[in-house]
Amino acid sequence: MCGIVGYIGNRNATDILIDGLTKLEYRGYDSAGVAVFSNSEIKVCKEKGRLLNLCEKLEKDPITGNLGIGHTRWATHGAPSEVNSHPHTSMDGKIAVVHNGIIENFEQLRSMLKEKGCYFKSETDTEVIPHLINMYYEGDIFNAVKKAVAQLEGSFALGVISKDEPDKLIATRKQSPLIVGLGKDENYIASDIPAILSETKDVYLLDDGELAVLTRDGVTLYDSEGNEVTKEIYKVTFSENAAQKEGYDHFMLKEIHEQPRAIADTLRGRLSLDLPVKFDDLDGELIKKFKKIYIVACGTAYHAGLIGKTAIERLAKVPVSVELASEFRYNNPLIDSETLVIAISQSGETADTLAGMRLAKECGAYVLSITNVVGSSVSRESDTTFYTYAGPEISVASTKAYTTQLASLYLFAMFLAENKGTLTDAELSDIKSELYNMPQAIEEALKLEDEVKELSKKIYKEQDIYYLGRGVDYAVAMEASLKLKEISYIHSETYAGGELKHGPIALIEDGTVVIAVSTDKSISAKMDSNIKEVVTRGAYTICFANEETKASHESSHVVVMPNRSSVLAPITSIVPLQLLAYYVAINKGYDIDKPRNLAKSVTVE
Numbered sequence: 224m225c226g227i228v229g230y231i232g233n234r235n236a237t238d239i240l241i242d243g244l245t246k247l248e249y250r251g252y253d254s255a256g257v258a259v260f261s262n263s264e265i266k267v268c269k270e271k272g273r274l275l276n277l278c279e280k281l282e283k284d285p286i287t288g289n290l291g292i293g294h295t296r297w298a299t300h301g302a303p304s305e306v307n308s309h310p311h312t313s314m315d316g317k318i319a320v321v322h323n324g325i326i327e328n329f330e331q332l333r334s335m336l337k338e339k340g341c342y343f344k345s346e347t348d349t350e351v352i353p354h355l356i357n358m359y360y361e362g363d364i365f366n367a368v369k370k371a372v373a374q375l376e377g378s379f380a381l382g383v384i385s386k387d388e389p390d391k392l393i394a395t396r397k398q399s400p401l402i403v404g405l406g407k408d409e410n411y412i413a414s415d416i417p418a419i420l421s422e423t424k425d426v427y428l429l430d431d432g433e434l435a436v437l438t439r440d441g442v443t444l445y446d447s448e449g450n451e452v453t454k455e456i457y458k459v460t461f462s463e464n465a466a467q468k469e470g471y472d473h474f475m476l477k478e479i480h481e482q483p484r485a486i487a488d489t490l491r492g493r494l495s496l497d498l499p500v501k502f503d504d505l506d507g508e509l510i511k512k513f514k515k516i517y518i519v520a521c522g523t524a525y526h527a528g529l530i531g532k533t534a535i536e537r538l539a540k541v542p543v544s545v546e547l548a549s550e551f552r553y554n555n556p557l558i559d560s561e562t563l564v565i566a567i568s569q570s571g572e573t574a575d576t577l578a579g580m581r582l583a584k585e586c587g588a589y590v591l592s593i594t595n596v597v598g599s600s601v602s603r604e605s606d607t608t609f610y611t612y613a614g615p616e617i618s619v620a621s622t623k624a625y626t627t628q629l630a631s632l633y634l635f636a637m638f639l640a641e642n643k644g645t646l647t648d649a650e651l652s653d654i655k656s657e658l659y660n661m662p663q664a665i666e667e668a669l670k671l672e673d674e675v676k677e678l679s680k681k682i683y684k685e686q687d688i689y690y691l692g693r694g695v696d697y698a699v700a701m702e703a704s705l706k707l708k709e710i711s712y713i714h715s716e717t718y719a720g721g722e723l724k725h726g727p728i729a730l731i732e733d734g735t736v737v738i739a740v741s742t743d744k745s746i747s748a749k750m751d752s753n754i755k756e757v758v759t760r761g762a763y764t765i766c767f768a769n770e771e772t773k774a775s776h777e778s779s780h781v782v783v784m785p786n787r788s789s790v791l792a793p794i795t796s797i798v799p800l801q802l803l804a805y806y807v808a809i810n811k812g813y814d815i816d817k818p819r820n821l822a823k824s825v826t827v828e
C-alpha cells in the first residue's frame with residue numbers, strides 16, 4: 224500500500240513528484256504530500272484526501288527545488304489526516320522521510336525516543352524513522368539511515384532527504400518494493416515502475432536490506448553492512464502507454480479489454496500445439512514427486528486458485544487444497560518436502576501470501592509462485608516463479624490478472640499431466656488447442672458488452688444481488704460477486720446451487736436479483752432446477768450460459784457466451800460478468816478504479 228516517488232536532478236522536483244504520484248494514486252489515496260529542498264530548507268506540503276487537494280495547495284503556495292520526495296498514503300497506523308500523512312520530519316525539520324510498510328516495534332522506539340526528548344506530532348509508526356535517523360546523524364546521512372534501519376522491525380521502503388546534504392537522496396527497503404530509476408544528470412526512486420516510466424526505463428530493483436545513494440550524477444548501491452554492491456540494470460519492457468488508460472474511461476475497462484492480448488502474451492512460447500508444454504524453469508521430473516499441492520492466495524487470486532484446483536485434479540490427478548493465505552498459516556497445514564505450494568499474487572507483495580510462502584518453505588515445501596510483477600517479493604522468495612504477462616494492472620478491481628492467472632494454472636495442469644502421463648494424446652491435444660485459441664474466445668465474449676450494459680441498467684439500484692453456480696461456475700460466480708461488491712458497493716453473496724435449499728433460499732422474495740452461471744452441460748439440468756426454485760419465489764434471474772446450457776428458459780434473461788469445455792470455461796465466462804460489475808458501478812456513478820476503503824496491493828496483514 225502507499226506510493227513513493229523521489230527525485231534528484233536539475234528540474235523542478237515538485238512537478239516530477241506530482242506527476243509520479245498521479246500515476247501511483249492507485250497505491251493509496253487518503254492523503255498525499257511532498258518534501259522539497261528549497262531555498263536552503265526542506266519545505267513540506269501535505270493534504271488529506273485525493274492528490275488533487277495537494278495540487279491545489281501547492282498551486283496557492285508553490286515549492287520549487289531540485290531534490291524531493293513524495294508519498295500517497297493508505298492509512299494503517301493513524302487515521303487519514305494531514306498530520307498523519309507523509310513526508311514526516313525530524314523535530315528540527317532537517318530530515319524528511321517517506322515510508323511504505325509497517326514498523327512493528329514503533330512503540331518501543333517511540334518510548335525510547337521520547338525519553339531522549341523527542342516529541343511526536345502524528346499517530347503514525349513512520350514518525351519514529353526521521354527521529355531515529357536524526358539521533359544517529361553525525362554529518363553523514365547515509366550512515367545515519369543505515370544505523371536507523373538496523374533498529375527497525377517490520378517492513379519498509381524509505382526515501383530520505385537531509386537539509387544538510389542536499390546533494391543526496393537515500394533509499395532503502397525491506398519487504399516492501401522500491402526501485403531506483405536512472406536518468407541523465409538526474410535519478411529517481413519509486414515504489415512502482417509506472418511512477419517514473421515517463422522519465423526512464425532503466426531501473427535497479429533493490430533487494431531486501433540494500434541501500435541506494437542517489438546524486439544528480441549517479442547511483443551507488445550498498446548492502447545492509449554498507450559494502451558497495453553492483454547489480455544489473457533492469458530494462459522495463461512495457462511502455463508508458465501500457466500504464467495509461469489509452470482512451471478508455473477507466474483502467475478497469477481498459478484492462479478487461481486487454482485480456483485477449485494478456486492471455487496471448489502469457490501463453491506465448493509456453494504453449495504450442497505440437498510441442499510439450501513449457502513451464503519456464505520448472506523441472507518436469509521434480510514436479511512428479513509432489514504428492515500434494517496447496518494453492519495459497521488472497522481475493523481474486525484465491526478465486527483463480529479454486530479453478531486451478533479443478534484443472535489440476537482433473538488433468539493431472541494430484542490432490543489440491545486451496546487456502547486463503549490469511550488463514551493458511553494459522554491452520555497448521557500438513558506440509559513436508561513432498562508438498563508443492565503454489566502462491567498466486569498479482570502484485571507479488573501481498574503480506575498474507577508472503578507469510579504463507581515463508582511458512583511453507585520453513586516446513587520444507589517447494590514453492591512455485593505465479594505473479595505479475597517481475598522482481599516482486601513473492602518471486603524473489605519462491606523456489607521458482609512463473610510470470611503472468613498481464614502488464615501493469617492499475618485498477619484496484621483485478622480483471623486481466625485473474626484471467627492470466629487462470630491461463631497459467633491451466634498451463635501448469637497440462638504440464639503436470641504431460642509429465643505424469645495422466646491424459647491420452649487426444650485429450651491433451653484437445654485441451655491444448657482450446658487454450659491456444661482462448662484469446663479469440665475472449666474477443667467473442669467481449670462482444671457481449673452492449674447486452675450486459677443494458678442489463679446493468681435493470682439491476683443497479685438493487686441493494687442485494689445473489690450469484691449461483693456449480694462446479695467451476697461456482698468459483699466464477701464468487702469472483703463475479705467480488706467484482707460487483709468491490710466497485711458498486713452492492714451487497715452480494717454467492718451460493719453453490721445445491722446449497723440453496725439449506726438456508727439461502729429464505730432470502731429470495733419478489734424481485735430479488737439472482738445471477739446464475741451455467742456453462743457445464745453435465746450439470747446444467749441441476750442448475751436449471753436451482754434457477755426454477757428461485758424463479759418460483761419471485762426472483763428476477765439472469766443466466767450466463769452457452770449454446771449447450773441455455774435451456775434455462777425460465778430465467779428472465781439468458782446471456783449466451785462462447786462454448787468452452789467445462790474446465791476452461793471460466794476464462795471466458797468471467798468476462799461478461801466483469802463487464803456487468805463495471806457497468807453497474809458506472810450507473811451508480813462511483814469511482815471505478817479507486818473504490819472506497821480498498822488499495823491495490825495489501826502489503827500489511
Ligand code: M6R
Pocket residue numbers: 521522523524567568569570571572573576619620621622705709821823824825
Ligand atoms: O496482488 P494480489 O493478487 O496478491 O492481491 C490479492 C487481492 O488483494 C486482490 O486480488 C483483491 O482481492 C482485488 N482487489 C480483487 O479485485
